[in-house]
Amino acid sequence: MSQEKSSQRTNLWRPIVAMVFELWRAHPIAFVVLIATTVIPGFSYSVYVLAMRGLINALVESPTPGAWDIPTYMLLYIAAILVEMTMNMLRPIIMVYLRDHATHHIQSRIYEQAANAPLIRFEDSAFYDCLRRADNNLGDRLTELLNGLLHPLWQFSIAASIAGTLFVVHPWIIPIMALGIIPSLLLQSKRAHMVYDVQRKHTLTDRLRHYYQELLTDRQAAAEVRLFDLSRFLHNRWTHSWRTREKDVLNVYKRDSGYHAFGGFWEWLSYAGVLSLIIYSVVMGQATIGDLAVVISYATRFQNFLQGTVQSVGNILEHSEFLGDAFEFFALAKEQEKEPTEKIRPSHIEQASNKRQGLAITARDITFTYPSRTDPVVKNVNLQIKAGEKIAIVGENGAGKTTLVKLLIGLYTPDAGEIYMVDGDMDKRPPEEVQSRVAAVFQDYAKFDLKLRENIGFGQLDAMSDDTRLYAAAHRADILDIHSDLSDGWDGYLGRKFGDRDLSGGQWQKVALGRAYLKDADLVVLDEPTSALDPKAELALFERFVDLTENRTALMISHRLGAARLADRVIVMKDGQIIESDSHRELLKLNGEYARLFSAQAQWYQ
Structure with missing residues (x-):
């Protein structure tokens, strides 16, 4: 158990160290200047303490102090104030500059790794949750962390400055007051863990709560929410998720109040010990009135700055947990990051486009399973598609049609088997290397x-x-x-x-089709336009699609069979497998699954 807690503490500080390195990488000069403008004012406190101690001792111990003593101490005091004012003026400007550069730097890494992650990772809810946590309010979190880093650094520099003078007054002052602050430091670390654990526990709950909120206010969902009388149901779900989180957060703050009271008691006890020690030293003639004045004035400040340092460190630890999400995402994304491939760009195929014939595809014994499932969605599929061939892939919903096509064009990687593309101008290549020659309009097209x-x-x-x-x-x-x-x-x-x-659903789909046509690709995919179109409109769309993909390989996916009559070959899928493959006429003669499906839908096209 102790080893586990030690590991947790190590992991707690790791994001802080990593983030400091990221701040340095974002802008080294601004980072150094920011540290300097934070530390220099803190050490000016030693000048304040020495000047005050010297003035009091000079006035008390000598009725006629030297003519230069008081002006010297006053000049030191004024110089320290001017330095502090200058640094305090520069620090917020540099901090904003560095924060913006660091936010851009880290978000660039997140977006780059998200873009390089295989598409299948976005089917994994754990990966998607991690991405959302990494990108959630990163700028605000980084601002809070920067403030959290600078504030304790400033406080610690003041505490160290005062500590040097207090050590001269009596060597036991600093150890006694440091002992009083240790319980608070340990409890702050524990609090940071508690806050982050609650946030992590409720990642899904928070996503659901925001989604319920969107459904209650979204224009697109408004009609169905009212039609099915979902308002009360969604509101109750939203309220339940909010109350569940609120209960856990309240428990954290209840425990935190107890920790704060316990730590405050130890801090008060240490201060009482120091005050007793210095009074005894003055009575015994071992310290001066100036020493007593310094201890009374600055020992409390030293303790306050130490306490503030502890609280600021607690805030750092709390926000470092959230910034740790960014580094967790970097590690998670890197685990399955796609290997860089030499993609065939359009400039490399200009000569081939003059004698366009499409791409040929070969799939050998491919199997694929989604991360969230245990049973394969595509099972032991073997398939050959000729260059320029028009293929209709049909089957009922859930047969694996779209998944198969995403495998064929390289968006997904099969768990077993191999896929490659080829035409007359290049050797066999994996599909991800020729994606610049592929265009697709999927059923979940982007708007x-x-x-x-x-x-x-x-x-x-x-x-x-x-x-x-x-x-x-x-x-x-x-x-x-x-x-x-x-x-x-x-x-x-x-x-x-x-x-x-x-736009209407059909218009949005045509816009997506326009994107595919602009690409002027050698392989074009049209996936399930049925959600936005009636059967006859869908058939007209497929007819136009076939005409416009002359000399290109075309894959048409639908659970309606109107397009099948337009294809050179029809592939019938069921339960993730190809069960029939032939022309429309031959499959009707076969009187199998395709004939059954076509007979059931024939009236749609009469």
């Missing part, structure tokens, strides 16, 4: 509340400012009417957050 130019331009960033290419992509996706309706054209905002032009 960016940004400009129309950006919504389409994200498909090919170097074409975002090319209105001609944007127009061509919008025409192919049949969304030129959206461009015409926007007063600012390509620079008009979509959605309600920054503009006033909201």
Whole structure:
């Protein structure tokens, strides 16, 4: 148990040391200047103490003090004040400058590692919770930590400055007062653990509470919340999550009050001991009146600064736990960070695009399981897709269609087996190396509340400012009417957050399709447009999709079978396996699973 507690204390300080290193890396010069402007004013207190002690002793011990004694002490006192004022003026400016640089530096690391993490990690709730904790109010946390680091450093420099003079007065003053502060220091460390444990325990609870709050106030959810009379249910869930957290937080502060009272008693006891010691020394002629005045005036300050140092250290420890989340995320992201690969950029395939024929895909005995599940979602799949072939992947919901496609294009990595792509101009390559030649519109496509130019331009960033290419992509996706309706054209905002032009589900999907068309890829994926379109509209979309993907490999995913008639080959999935694979006509003749599904849906297309 003692080893475990020792390990916890070590882990508690580790983020602080790591964060100090990050502050140094963010801006070394600002870091050094900030430390200097914090420490120098603290040590000016030794000048105050010496000047006051000298003045009192000179006035008490000699009726006619030397003419230069008092002016000398006064000049020292004034010089110390001027130095302190200058440093105090510079310190907040430097702190804000360093804080902003450090926040940008650390957030850049978080976003870079999040971007490099395999897509499958975002299916892992533990990884996602860690990412949210790492990025949650990082700037505010860093501000609090900086204040927490500087304040005890300033307080400690004052305490050390006063301690030097008090040690000259009597060597036992400092040890006695230091003993009185040890219990408070230990209890502050314990408190920091308690606060962080509560926050970590309620990470999911807090996320749920905020989500319930969003549902209660969200415009998009408002209709269904009222239709299904969910307001009271959601409000009760929100209240329960709030009260659960409140109870644990209140318990922490109750225990903290007891710790504070216990530590304060020991601090008072040590001060009483020091005061008794110096009075006895004066009575015995071992100390002067100036020494007594110094102890009475500055021993309490020394104790207050020590106490403030302990409290500030407690705040550091508390916030270091939260900043430790950033380093926990760095470690977690690094565990499964994708190996850097030499990606085939469009500039490398210009010659190939002149004789475009699409990409061929081969999958051999691949199996894949999500981190949150124990049973495979894709099981022992073998598949060959020819360059330029149009493939329809069909099956009921949950059959594994989308997961298989994400494996084929390199967004997920199979647990077993291998996948590679090939065309006439390059050797076999893993799919993640040729993602610049792949475009996809998934069923969970993104809706960016940004400009129309950006919504389409994200498909090919170097074409975002090319209105001609944007127009061509919008025409192919049949969304030129959206461009015409926007007063600012390509620079008009979509959605309600920054503009006033909201889109229907089908329109948002067409915008996503425009991104895919802008990329001008060799392999294009269209996944489950059924949520936003009726069967006939979906069939029309697939017909246009097939026409526009000539000389490209195309994968069409749906649990509706209208698109299957347009494909060169139909792949039927069930329970994560390919159970049938042939043309539409041949599968109907087979009279198997595909024939059963098609017969059940035939009336949709009549």
